Amino acid sequence: MTISMYQASAPRFANMLKNLSTLLDKGQAYAEARKVDPQVLISARLYPDMFPLSRQVQIACDNAKGAVARLAGVEMPKHEDGEQSFAELKARIAKTIDFLASFRPEQIDGSEEKDIVLKLGGREVKFKGMQYLLGYAQPNFYFHVTTAYDILRHNGVELAKRDYIGNP
Amino acid sequence: MTISMYQASAPRFANMLKNLSTLLDKGQAYAEARKVDPQVLISARLYPDMFPLSRQVQIACDNAKGAVARLAGVEMPKHEDGEQSFAELKARIAKTIDFLASFRPEQIDGSEEKDIVLKLGGREVKFKGMQYLLGYAQPNFYFHVTTAYDILRHNGVELAKRDYIGNP
Numbered sequence: 001m002t003i004s005m006y007q008a009s010a011p012r013f014a015n016m017l018k019n020l021s022t023l024l025d026k027g028q029a030y031a032e033a034r035k036v037d038p039q040v041l042i043s044a045r046l047y048p049d050m051f052p053l054s055r056q057v058q059i060a061c062d063n064a065k066g067a068v069a070r071l072a073g074v075e076m077p078k079h080e081d082g083e084q085s086f087a088e089l090k091a092r093i094a095k096t097i098d099f100l101a102s103f104r105p106e107q108i109d110g111s112e113e114k115d116i117v118l119k120l121g122g123r124e125v126k127f128k129g130m131q132y133l134l135g136y137a138q139p140n141f142y143f144h145v146t147t148a149y150d151i152l153r154h155n156g157v158e159l160a161k162r163d164y165i166g167n168p
Numbered sequence: 169m170t171i172s173m174y175q176a177s178a179p180r181f182a183n184m185l186k187n188l189s190t191l192l193d194k195g196q197a198y199a200e201a202r203k204v205d206p207q208v209l210i211s212a213r214l215y216p217d218m219f220p221l222s223r224q225v226q227i228a229c230d231n232a233k234g235a236v237a238r239l240a241g242v243e244m245p246k247h248e249d250g251e252q253s254f255a256e257l258k259a260r261i262a263k264t265i266d267f268l269a270s271f272r273p274e275q276i277d278g279s280e281e282k283d284i285v286l287k288l289g290g291r292e293v294k295f296k297g298m299q300y301l302l303g304y305a306q307p308n309f310y311f312h313v314t315t316a317y318d319i320l321r322h323n324g325v326e327l328a329k330r331d332y333i334g335n336p
Contacts, residue, residue: 001280002170003298012302046214046322112169127336130171134180135336142310143332149311150318154214164311168295168303 005071005112006105009133013064013141014100019166020060020145021093023152023159027053028086030157038086044151053151055081057089060144061096067137068100070116071129072107173239173280174273177301181232181309182268187334188228188313189261191320191327195221196254198325206254212319221319223249225257228312229264235305236268238284239297240275 031038043052051059058081069076077099083089114129118136127136149164199206211220219227226249237244245267251257282297286304295304317332 002172002277003176003280003302004170007298008171008176008302015303016307046318047324050321109170112171130175131336134171134176135183136333138306139184139310139333139336140329142307143314143317143329146311146314147318150214150315153218154322156215161308161311165304165307168299168307 004105004109005129005133006103006108009071009108009137010068010100010103012138013067014097015166015168016141016145017061017064017093017097017100019164020057020148021090022163022166023149023157024057024086024090024093026159026163027152027157030152030155031086039084041152041155041157042084042086042089044155046147046151046154050147053148054083054089056144056148056151058083058092060141060148061092063137063141063144065096065099067133067141068103068108071111071114071133072103073111073114074107172273172277173297173301174271174276177239177276177305178236178268178271180306181235182265183334183336184309184313185229185232185261185265185268187332188225188316189258190331190334191317191325192225192254192258192261194327194331195320195325198320199254207252209320209323209325210252210254210257212323214315214319214322218315221316222251222257224312224316224319226251226260228309228316229260231305231309231312233264233267235301235309236271236276239279239282239301240271241279241282242275 027041028038031041042054045052065076079092083092111129116127116129116132118125149159153159195209199209210222213220233244247260251260279297284295284297284300286293317327321327
């Protein structure tokens, strides 16, 4: 046996997005307990030209959505980036998880050699399916989930690594 | 075709560690250009009880080393955590990449169902090989590489996402 493209994508992204939702719960609870405006956390950044927490969550969702849609060759739903509260960010995650759950393994399996073309910084970058998933989509996805964690931790929210890992 | 356990581990970890080494180069260059003591960056943290840059690099290396060693069922080399400079951290990465490169695919392939037992927080946690790689080793590895990136960015080092992604 080996790892299928489905096994390495949809359920893994969904699992981490569930964990990301838990991280947001803890951020929200922290804001409530300290009587901090939730916007302070939602708009927090690690550096002025880095994205804020809200955008990290949106991009993590889009990385997951885009990866499975591209591998399966289906249209990806458009999710507007208007989220302004923890509840809205959690709803964004929930609809992304629903989208991931709508895929059957056979829609994604066999896409290892599929041509994937991305527009990055105005130019076209070509990948093969497995290279795209393992070398681009996964590292990007984990980058944004981790940076969301780091932003919350940096602001004092008590998170532990097990919140990020969840139930593997 | 499908993804082999080897394809999803050793070469992917090695590729990202090479990128991590480039991030450290940029950190070192920044310290030199600004006449900042490199220790300021090496000991920088995003929060008092988070690990500093040096430890993020060490753990990323150990995540990669431990994953391939456990999946292959070989003894993992002991790497002491004494690094105190960018050069030493880069050497730690280089010897980890050498260890990863020492594996032949057939040593790791077929480990999808292999029992992997970790001691986490004093208790034994049991995984199957694929679950361990996709649900634990990979997310942890990317967590520490990303947090190293975030620490450097938070301190003003000019990094771009393409430095983190490298050549997928």
